[in-house]
Amino acid sequence: MATRDRILEEALSLFSENGYDGTGVEQIAEKVGIKAPSLYKHFKGKEDILNALIDTAEARYEEYFGSEQHLGRLPESREEFVRGTMDRILFTMCDPMIRKIRKFLVQEQFRNDRLAAVTTRHQLEGVQKMYTRIIEGMMEKGLFIKDDPELLANELTAQVVLLIAQADRQPQLEREITQSIERHICHFCDVYMTIQ
Amino acid sequence: MATRDRILEEALSLFSENGYDGTGVEQIAEKVGIKAPSLYKHFKGKEDILNALIDTAEARYEEYFGSEQHLGRLPESREEFVRGTMDRILFTMCDPMIRKIRKFLVQEQFRNDRLAAVTTRHQLEGVQKMYTRIIEGMMEKGLFIKDDPELLANELTAQVVLLIAQADRQPQLEREITQSIERHICHFCDVYMTIQ
DNA sequence: TAATAAAGCTAAAGATTATTAGCTTTTCTT
DNA sequence: AAGAAAAGCTAATAATCTTTAGCTTTATTA
DSSP, X not given: OOHHHHHHHHHXXXXXXXXXXXXXXXXXXXXXXXXXXXXXXXXXXXXXXXXXXXXXXXHHHXXXXXXXXXXXXXXXXXXXXXXXXXXXXXXXXXXXXXXHHHHHHHXXXXXXXXHHHHHHIIIIIXXXXXXXXXXXXXXXXXXXXXXXXXHHHHHHHHHHHHHHHHHHHOGGGHHHHHHHHHHHHHHXXXXXXXXX | OOHHHHHHHHHHHHHHXXXXXXXXXXXXXXXXXXXXXXXXXXXXXHHHHHHHHHHHHHHHHIXXXXXXXXXXXXXXXXXXHHHHHHHHHXXXXXXXXXXXXXXXXXXXXXXXXHHHHHHHIIIIIHHHHHHHHHHHHHHHTTSBOSSOHHHHHHHHXXXXXXXXXXXXXXXXXXXXXXXXXXXXHHHHHHHHBOOO
């Protein structure tokens, strides 16, 4: 892989574990397998690496939530909806890259306005818009009771986001957290889906 | 105020703004109005200040969620419930000390297991347990429909916690966020409260 | 009031940090 | 294959950061 990408990769790993200020350029270089001054052939400085990583986070966001395609077709039953939702959650929760971006953003969200905005987009807007569309579509098909799809999407996703964040900081509780998520989703369906 | 407490006060302010690694002992000392080496008359080192702050965070938690008294009496109507809940939220959102603890914890949650546990207690367990009891009591009075009070409490609080976190990083959006919270609470009441 | 303890100060050590300068090796292009 | 560009290295600078040593001032206590 190109060195520039390797640097970003290792920087993201280290930033997500120890934070930006807790990570030295020497550490990054060592993980990449080069010496610290060589980093400066690829980036102007440490902050330049940070900004490139924010670009990465934004690109990942666009890739994941920007297009409609990854939505797939709408679920046709409660079981399909629950399974699809759980699959997405487990993927998001476990995928190493996504996990690192999440931990990185949560720690650096106060550093500047851009990081704050990207964090909100990742943590709230993306998932919420996506589920607003899914629930809206399923309402039209009569699978959900008539209500404001945006409010319902928020009810569904808020708790999931919060529990995933907990799993990030207490991975030893992952099993119980996954169960909590499943319980929450089932309860959500009990309340808002029509009986079939 | 005793210097030791002043140090903790200013350290919390700085840590909540710039993070632990982003804050120098010299900065803390300057805010307190002493020179950096004088800090060491009160604390063994920088990490000792951090640990004392975690103690503070735990103490605040106990003070706020440990006793039953701050619950007050149970709301007797939907209006009372909404008003009480909004008051609590606005207080939590705006109180400077609580805000600082929240921002501090969110940034340092990955530093060690103790910080991770304290963050979960502040962010999840405290509010959830509190609202589980409130909703449980109101269910017995017939104000809420019969359901699992813990699940309902989680539905209610998760989104609030998430939106408060957003207000912490994007304070310029506070007005809209407050409105989102209110809309969420009203919807929650629409769905789960009995008609009176 | 005299003695003691606590809390402040200056100066400095010692470690770590990000970054630059200058040189060498590797890689690419023609 | 020759020349140029890219990417690596070593050595060093300059700033910063935490912490210690030793001294002075302030506050407490007997």
